[in-house]
Amino acid sequence: MLLKLSMSGLKSKLKDYFVLLAGLIMSVSIFYMFQTLALNKAFLESNNAGISSIQFVFHAGSFLLAIITFFYIMYANSFLLSLRQKEFGMYMMLGAKKHKIMTLMFMETIVLGFASLLLGTGVGVGLAQGVGQLLMKQMEFTGSGYHPFYFPSLQVTAIFFTILFVLSAILNTIKMSRVSVLQLIHAEANTERATVKGKMTIVAAIFSLVLLAIGYYSMIKINVFAQVGIIVALITITSGTYLLFMTFMPWFINLFKRNKRSYEKGLNMFTFAQLHFRINSLTKVLGTVAMLIALGAGAISTGMAFQNNVMATANMMSIYDAVIHNPTTKEKSMLDTITFKESDEYRFKYDSKFVYYVKEDLVSHPPFVRVYNGMSGVKNTGEIKRVSDELPLGDSTNWSDDWHEAFRTIHVDGAHPDRKIRIVNEQQYEQLKGEAGVAFVGQADDFLKYEQQWKELDQLQVAKFKLDSVNQLDSKYSAYKMMHGFSSGLVFMGFFLGIAFLAMMASSLMFKILTGATKDISRYQMLRKIGVRKELLTKSIYKEQFYVFLFPAIVGIVHVLIGLNMFSFIILDPYYRVWVPLTLFIAIYMVYYVVTVQMYKRIVLPKEQ
Structure with a gap:
């Protein structure tokens, strides 16, 4: 039975x-x-x-x-x-x-x-x-x-x-x-006690702001504090977030109550009384939701930033998409399938000791170099320009920094092992008896569009120069694949973890709100019996739950926007398309908000006869 x-x-x-x-x-x-x-x-x-x-x-x-x-x-x-x-x-x-x-x-x-x-x-x-x-x-x-x-x-x-x-x-x-x-x-007749005001509340509120400030500073200066900064940020921001909700949520409600004009309008008095009753039980879950928002949206944002960082880092490590010495017939046919927006060729000859480059070729079509602004750190990608410094004849003793940088880009060490570089003029070049060759450099209109061609070109050069691996070429494609292999696992894990956190955070808040819904039934029944329209009660529910959902969302987004700076020492642009995960979070959050309101209404509002 x-x-x-x-x-x-x-x-x-x-x-x-x-x-x-x-x-x-x-x-x-x-x-x-x-x-x-x-x-x-x-x-x-x-x-x-x-x-x-x-x-x-x-x-x-x-x-x-x-x-x-x-x-x-x-x-x-x-x-x-x-x-x-x-x-x-x-x-x-x-x-x-x-x-x-x-x-x-x-x-x-x-x-x-x-x-x-x-x-x-x-x-x-x-x-x-x-x-x-x-x-x-x-x-x-x-x-x-x-x-x-x-x-x-x-x-x-x-x-x-x-x-x-x-x-x-x-x-x-x-x-x-x-x-x-x-x-x-x-x-459902039991009510929760509101937070008791006092000096300790004020002290706790100030302490929460201090903890958050320490955590934010640790993340902003992560290049200084390194792993210690991450540990400090985790401890201070987590504890600061919970203290923030425990102290500032009651303060916000009391602040609104002092504004008599707004507080006494419509059912605002009842709406904020509802928040006042349940605020103690909600503070912990609000802190949890805020941290889940930060972790979820932050994980997806970091994953997207790592994905973008692959190509950005490859571009920083190598200006030219293709650097090929002595292109073979097969390599030339492969290059013909690629649209280059910039390309140059530099003649050279080599013997057992030196590689001789022609000064006139280098001066008439100077190679590109990356100019740094003196700052340190991964964000300092520098600007690209053509070398304008004087290029002296002879070895590298009197080269400027730009020419040193240029030859690190256009010269393939693996193709000329144990040979030093010398600069000669046209006349000297004609008199040299070494093997003649040409160095082709080019920038394509879209690197990723020709990924298969770069792969095959690298393989052809490895075979041509009898190298052990593609890494000895120091090409842009090898840099790209290295960064891609390293970051793919992080991106994959970031999306998985981010989706998990975002899916759980709002539903945790939903279940917590609905758990206490039965205690509110009598209050809504009483208001309905004394003549309050159902539309006004529904509006009050929407407004009450909106405030409950709003505050952890704001705090969580602030955590994300500041916390992404932690990755600035390893990612060129940690804020790359940060609007995408934030939009995803808002969409999920809004769905749970609407579902929560509808379920809450079904529990607390009296059934119409």
Whole structure:
């Protein structure tokens, strides 16, 4: 009989359970999806030493995701308990034993958990396949060894969530055991105490700003503090964020209440009274959401910046797209398929000791060099110009810095091992008896458009000069592939982790808000009975939840915009297209805001006759 009553109650709240189940499925699928990276050794070890060297990043991200998932499940199960506690109180009033109710609650939590685990792993395999292949295609990242269905990941996910759901069921059962029948029946009548004002609140508010200032300064000056700055920023910003919400949210509400004109307009008095009642329980979750926003949007932003950094770094390391000495017939035919916006040829002769370049060729068509402005750091990319300094005859003793830089670009050391460079005039060149050759340099209209040609040209030169590897050419393509191999794993992990955090952050806030919704039912019923229109109550709900969603969004975005500066010492433009992840975050956030409001309305607003 008790089971039938329970199933009947469950059916009456089927929509709420569906949202809860969808959230749990999302949590499981994202966790599994990330485990396919964190545990897949074949994927990590077979994709360049750059990726295998950052295995700790994947494991650290996995650990962080596990912590977030733990709190997410706690919020979700609190919502589950809040949905049924009055119903369970009624069963006990009708004679049901408390241990029977506790067993029923335990079974419901476990069944819901295992259903979400089963469906979530299936969705996770699909997402791992779809999202993984999409990201690899966009980043031109082969990802050999990556398998969407990976048994060790499935095993870890199953063990982790089984423990988590059992623990949640036990905690819910313990909570139920400590609550009396009357407390269950009148659960929605309980109110939360507002924050008590005092000197300690002011001190804590100031201290939160000091902690945030220290954290921001550590990130801005990351090139000075290095790893210590990262550790300091993590500690100070995390603690500062929680303190900020604990102190400034009550202050903001009280500040608004002092503005009588706005406070007494419409249902603003009721709206801010609602915020005042629940502010204590919300501060911690608001801090968590703000940090999740920063981590999620920051991870995607950093991934995009690393992707952009590949080509930017290659351009900085080598001005010319192609530097070829003595082009063969096959190399010339390959060059003919490329559209060059700038190209030059420099004659030379070489013997056993020297490579002789013709001064007239170099002076009439000076090579490009990168001019730096004296600043240090990765952001100092410099401007490109043609060399205008005097070029003396002879060896490099009297060359200017620009000419030294120019010959580092146009001269291929691998083609002329152990030979020094000398400058000769036209007449001297004609009298030399060494082997004649030409150095071709060019800048294409679009480097990535001709990626296959650069690859084949490098391979032809390696074979022609009998080099050990492409790296000995020091070409732009070799620099590009080196940076691409190093950054692809970081970009891949950044997008995975970012999507996981962004998907979880708003749903955590949603479940926390809905957990306390039953306590607000009586207040909305009272307002409706005294004649307040439903449209005004709906407007009040939208406004109340807007403020709750707004503040962590602002703080999280500020964290992202300042925190990206941490990567300025290894990324040329850490703010590259930062609007993309922020737009993605806002879209996800707005969806959860609308869903939360609709579910909250269904719980608190009285049903119309």
